[in-house]
Amino acid sequence: MAAAIEPSSATAIRRWESVRRQLGERLSRNLLEEVSREDLIATRRLRVRVSGRLALAYLLALLVHGAGLGAGVAGVMLLAGAWNNLFIPLGGVALVLLCIAARPRLPQAPDHLLSRERFPALHALSDRIAAALGARPVDGIGVCADFNANYRVAGWRRERYVEIGSPLMAILTPAEQVALLAHELSHGVNGDPLRGQFLGHAVDTLAAWGTAARPLAIGQLGQGMAAGPIVSLVGLPFELLMLTVSELLFAAARGMLWLVMRESQRAEYLADLLAATVAGSAAMRGVLEKTYLDEVVDAAVRVHALTTPHDAIEPAVRGAAAAVGAAELDAHRAASRSESWRTDASHPPTAMRVDQLLRREDLPPTVALLPADEQALAEEVSRLLQMSQTTLVGRKLEAIYG
Template sequence: MSTGESCPKCAAATISKRSAEPWCPACEWNLDHFEKERRPEIGWRWVDRRLFRTAYWLTERQFAELRDAPSLARAATAARIATTAVSVVLLALVAALFVAGVVLLVHDFFTPINLIGALLVLIAVVLRPRLGRLSALTRDAEELDRGRAPALFAVIDRVAAAAGTPVPDVVLLSADFNASTTTVGVRRRRVLTLGAQLWSVLDPQERVALLGHELGHFVNGDIRRGLVTQAAGSTLGAVAYLLRPDGRRTRTGGLLGMIAEALLDLLAGTLARLVGLLHLLLLWISRRDSQRAEYLADELAAKVAGSAAAIRLSDTSLLYDAIDTVVRREARAGNGAAAWSAAGRQAQTGLAGDIPALRQLSRRTEASLFASHPPAGLRAGLLAARAAQPAAVIVTEAEQARMDEELGAHYERVRRELATAHW
């Protein structure tokens, strides 16, 4: 890990992990370095470099503000106000298009103006905000039944009560090394998805922390789950797509027709780029509030599971590659969730000494204007910097064993899926 070189700023030994450019763990010199191997965000190196610097600065500033705040709570941030305002305007415009289309469609029926009305209605339907569907989530996940998994649902109920959050309407189990919550449909059904790979390797209190964090998104004002603000994430992108010229079209109609089509394509392309840029700007703004919501969810995780468990959960994401590799190895060998857990724990123990360096490195590799989550290292750092909280919900090893027994058939389905997956 040590590079054998000294920091030019404080003379401490510099370090490197995962072939990253060296940095100083003491004074953090060069931690904000833009690496050439970084995945491009726009595609122009000089633009990507400046976007990274901006994202790094904004991410570090937000962390410092929350670290020094007396308490963490929902707030009307500038990012939230801007995103909500734009979303309201977009919804109003789509509604106006629909109303105008209906008026023109029924006005003086069987006239050319009816075609304009039909076109406006069609555009409004295409631009309508997407509320999500449960069927889209169940394609890659299996719904769990409360009657067949009483121990799991009992823990979910206890965590929800301790965190002061609603209970999810639907709980799904997927094969992912992840977990998520969302709200779908007109009835706004709350959905919790647990990734079997992640769930299986967590200890009892880490599972409580995961549930506390995910259920926290139902009450932390996460802008990605708002009924109104969902429009900002889809409408502008749909407008840009509709305006984009079709390069495969065959131009006909003589020279004047070709010139007219070329001019229309130029105008549509320019408008598409402008709308696309506005979409990007709105996305970048809303991501600041999304990252703040993640910190608030972490605070709820610490409240219900204890700060130590919440920090361990955050560190798990730093070791994703190692844990995912050993879990898939065990699945291919025909071993079930118990073997996944043991292998995952062994990998975590072997890499425990790398955690401080990986926390720092995550601040470089995970800083992005597109990131909906703060760097894992900062999430763990914020929990460690604030007052330690005791666990409000305690889950025993016996309860964990009952949960895993209930999920046995589901784990086997996931094992078969992992064993045959190409990665």
């Protein structure tokens, strides 16, 4: 039987993916080596590092913001002038809409904020960690039903918030809970460029312009009209032009992200390291490896929603995480390590983040919990999961039954 001949296009794609993977692995490894050699004291003193990529990203962002403002001014001038033909007001409105699309879109505070009166242990712990990091205390702590946590700066007043995902927090040990909070608070001091509004707004603006320019369909402009085929044919070059403009805008947005992703990944490594100085290296490694259990916890929540939706969900979540064996964890580590080529992500692969901590001397915790503190924190974390139970169960039932 003759051997099958692989199409040349498929061969080219495979070769490109191989080159991309090799380049990504090399860049990821280089970044890991670079961060592993950094002096922690110097890193904490120099919170923002300006690289050539980052400088170019800021220049492009300045051009985007300038273009948005210029479009708004030009649009107002057209609308305020004489309308000699229909295209003048239409052009003015289009330019004003481009300016509106470029307006700042400020992150919002978490939806469910925790009061200090009801959750004093969490707030007291957050304040202790902020003091240990030399960071400003957060203005609020929120809770969500996601298997995650995040730090954000919200509103015009630049208020700082940490949002805790209750399923993740529930499966952590007390020391790991300290490490998770310390990691998120570290994002306030580690110079992550994407957490600033200037770059993020520019990327959002390019994406909004790309979406607005993209035609809904190609070659169907005259659909439903009496002279539909002729209208569609005449409009085809315009639609292709708009599609090209849309793709160029999206490419520019991706290019800006690529310019800053290396610095964002570096900031993630440094947040891990700064958190290790507070909670200890072992606790931070434990947090990272608990993030492998997202699907395990998700499956446990699904079973709980289908069988005992009105019972407390905490035993199911904790039990599922505790039942994961060493072999399954090794498989997760291997899968994470295979993602090392992804240089277009804001987070490095988890296995590489663990590697960075393993390469350094084990750091002892500087913020330790007394037994009474652990008990108070455990009680509050249980209440967090209770608060999220309706959302967790509702999501699963909606996904299953629609």
